[in-house]
Amino acid sequence: MKKNLRKDLFIISKLINDKEKILDVGCGSGNLLDFLLKTKKAICRGIEISQSGVNDCVKKGLSVIQGDANYDLDDYPDDAFSTVILSQTIQAMIFPDTVIKNLIRIGRRAIISFPNFGYWKVRKDLMLKGKMPKNDILPYEWFDTPNIHLCSCKDFKIFCKNNNIIIEKFICLSEKGIEMKTNYLSNLLAYQVIFCVSKKNKN
Amino acid sequence: MKSLIPIDKLQIKNPIKLYSGEYIDSCEVAFKTYGTLNKKKTNAILVCHALSGDQFCSEINPLTKKQGWWNILIGPGKVIDTNIFFVICSNVLGGCMGSTGPSSINPQTKTNYGLKFPVITISDMVKVQEKLVTALGIKKLFAVIGGSMGGMQTLEWATKFSNKVNVAIPIATSYRHSAQNIAFHEIGRQAIMADPVWNKGNYYKTRKGPTGGLSVARMIAHITYLSERALQRKFGRNLQNSDFFSFNFDTDFQIESYLKHQGTSFVERFDANSYLYITKAMDYFDLSAKKGGLSKVFKNSNVNFCFFSFTSDWLFPTSETKTIIKSLNSSNSMVSFVEIKTDKGHDAFLLEEPEFHATLKGFIQGQIGKHEI
Numbered sequence: 370m371k372k373n374l375r376k377d378l379f380i381i382s383k384l385i386n387d388k389e390k391i392l393d394v395g396c397g398s399g400n401l402l403d404f405l406l407k408t409k410k411a412i413c414r415g416i417e418i419s420q421s422g423v424n425d426c427v428k429k430g431l432s433v434i435q436g437d438a439n440y441d442l443d444d445y446p447d448d449a450f451s452t453v454i455l456s457q458t459i460q461a462m463i464f465p466d467t468v469i470k471n472l473i474r475i476g477r478r479a480i481i482s483f484p485n486f487g488y489w490k491v492r493k494d495l496m497l498k499g500k501m502p503k504n505d506i507l508p509y510e511w512f513d514t515p516n517i518h519l520c521s522c523k524d525f526k527i528f529c530k531n532n533n534i535i536i537e538k539f540i541c542l543s544e545k546g547i548e549m550k551t552n553y554l555s556n557l558l559a560y561q562v563i564f565c566v567s568k569k570n571k572n
Numbered sequence: 573m574k575s576l577i578p579i580d581k582l583q584i585k586n587p588i589k590l591y592s593g594e595y596i597d598s599c600e601v602a603f604k605t606y607g608t609l610n611k612k613k614t615n616a617i618l619v620c621h622a623l624s625g626d627q628f629c630s631e632i633n634p635l636t637k638k639q640g641w642w643n644i645l646i647g648p649g650k651v652i653d654t655n656i657f658f659v660i661c662s663n664v665l666g667g668c669m670g671s672t673g674p675s676s677i678n679p680q681t682k683t684n685y686g687l688k689f690p691v692i693t694i695s696d697m698v699k700v701q702e703k704l705v706t707a708l709g710i711k712k713l714f715a716v717i718g719g720s721m722g723g724m725q726t727l728e729w730a731t732k733f734s735n736k737v738n739v740a741i742p743i744a745t746s747y748r749h750s751a752q753n754i755a756f757h758e759i760g761r762q763a764i765m766a767d768p769v770w771n772k773g774n775y776y777k778t779r780k781g782p783t784g785g786l787s788v789a790r791m792i793a794h795i796t797y798l799s800e801r802a803l804q805r806k807f808g809r810n811l812q813n814s815d816f817f818s819f820n821f822d823t824d825f826q827i828e829s830y831l832k833h834q835g836t837s838f839v840e841r842f843d844a845n846s847y848l849y850i851t852k853a854m855d856y857f858d859l860s861a862k863k864g865g866l867s868k869v870f871k872n873s874n875v876n877f878c879f880f881s882f883t884s885d886w887l888f889p890t891s892e893t894k895t896i897i898k899s900l901n902s903s904n905s906m907v908s909f910v911e912i913k914t915d916k917g918h919d920a921f922l923l924e925e926p927e928f929h930a931t932l933k934g935f936i937q938g939q940i941g942k943h944e945i
Contacts (some may be wrong), residue, residue: 414901424931427908429877430938434897434909444898457817 374404377482377548377561384480384538384565385409389451392416392476394468395458399426406431414450416441439463442471450476457506457561459483461515470532473568478537479535480510482563485541487521487556505544506561522562524528529566538565579627580604581671582704582865590666594690598679600885601704602670604661606630606646607654609708615945616710617652618701619661620718620725623793623850624842626669629661630654635842644924651933656945659716662704664697664725666849671700674845675776685771685845687860692849694721694857696726702736712736714945715936719743720888720923721850724857727896729934731859731869731879738943743880744921746864746892753887756796757851760789764844773845786844794834799884799917803827820855866899873900876942877907878935881930882920908935 396415405411415433426433461519472479494502541559587595604627630646663671674689723745730740767785807827881890
């Protein structure tokens with residue numbers, strides 16, 4: 370089962386405790402939710418914008434709503450979930466700041482993963498080639514990319530600080546999807562990053 | 573219309589107490605089943621029909637000789653597979669296909685009820701369906717499914733009898749009838765009541781009944797089931813019989829001819845008083861009017877929901893479904909929701925819509941794994 374799961378999703382799954390109540394925002398075909406349902410007995414919900422994604426999810430018996438995270442997260446009550454997951458999606462949001470605030474409102478914590486735009490090869494593309502960066506997780510051309518709000522891991526940390534968001538955990542992944550040690554060079558060396566965040570003043 | 577074809581009926585001995593407080597004595601429920609009930613009686617799916625529907629949802633309708641209204645979806649090997657499931661479909665209370673309604677004989681007066689028939693609600697319809705399901709020995713339905721008014725019944729089942737339903741699939745429906753929906757129904761009712769043959773509902777001794785009024789009611793309603801784009805695509809401004817205008821009030825345009833056909837074929841099979849009663853029942857429907865509002869009615873529900881809406885449906889637009897989804901989300905219910913892209917309007921739920929059928933099939937298969945059948 371693990372084989373079918375993207376490496377970053379598997380690392381996210383390791384952060385989930387048994388029987389947690391999960392909302393996966395942008396759950397795609399539901400592979401992570403399905404995995405969490407089977408291995409962690411998690412109570413799973415999902416939001417997915419694409420019809421084909423929703424179809425795949427409901428075929429797996431998952432409870433998934435077709436919707437747009439930019440607008441539909443407002444409908445969820447506070448603290449409805451123990452963890453809300455947003456994997457590789459934040460950079461495509463129209464209102465990433467509102468979405469992040471919603472995630473930590475709905476969930477006691479949020480797990481957010483994204484491609485690190487501070488990665489040295491990304492910087493190299495722009496500096497040496499003078500071209501918009503492209504790689505496996507940023508595969509699009511400048512004109513057709515859905516990724517309209519890319520950020521570096523430093524940007525994200527500053528955002529959290531400015532918005533009173535607590536970073537509970539910070540994980541860096543290499544280009545091969547292997548967990549790396551985090552240090553002061555993470556923003557340069559991490560290919561993608563996973564943040565566990567929560568709001569301040571929680572009970 | 574009243575046929576010699578045998579119709580399966582359940583006789584309910586005890587009087588049914590209606591939402592209005594009135595009673596119906598010796599109520600009958602006409603129904604049809606497809607497939608076989610398994611030994612544990614866990615594979616039953618109740619199909620709820622819409623305003624103009626009947627119990628003949630699959631195969632050939634023995635009365636009209638046409639395909640059942642959901643034959644596209646229900647049958648051996650189909651999305652609702654009758655090789656696996658036992659499908660039950662009953663004519664609603666107030667209907668005219670064998671269930672007790674205004675055209676039935678009032679046991680007390682030995683004549684047709686007419687307007688003496690008490691006003692009914694969606695909740696009353698579901699009440700008698702529940703008696704039928706119980707009479708068939710089924711303790712818990714695998715699923716309840718329906719579109720439009722059938723979706724209202726599905727929602728009613730999922731809230732009133734949530735312990736008797738594993739899965740609820742409301743399609744192209746709402747938790748309440750909007751002002752616009754009520755308005756269109758009222759025009760239809762006024763058309764019927766303006767027909768002199770209607771005679772305050774007392775027309776059963778006439779040969780045909782208020783066919784003029786009923787057919788206008790159907791024509792108005794039919795427009796609300798389609799979409800502007802679909803009408804334009806199908807008919808445009810095409811003329812029916814010639815390349816020139818007739819310069820009189822006969823049928824010039826194809827759309828006129830189509831609507832007239834819808835009207836005239838409808839009056840062959842439908843009772844005008846039933847139309848009044850059933851539209852009224854839909855207008856009265858409002859789950860949010862119950863104590864505590866919409867979120868309260870779904871609280872602690874163990875039902876697995878899967879909602880469908882259609883992009884071009886302006887009678888029951890997606891926003892209506894989303895309001896229900898919001899309440900279900902806030903009460904932690906198990907809910908899936910898909911909006912299908914189509915230009916076919918409200919009627920899309922009855923038509924060939926591959927994405928809708930694929931998702932529905934997937935959902936049902938997913939649920940088979942979750943509930944023992």
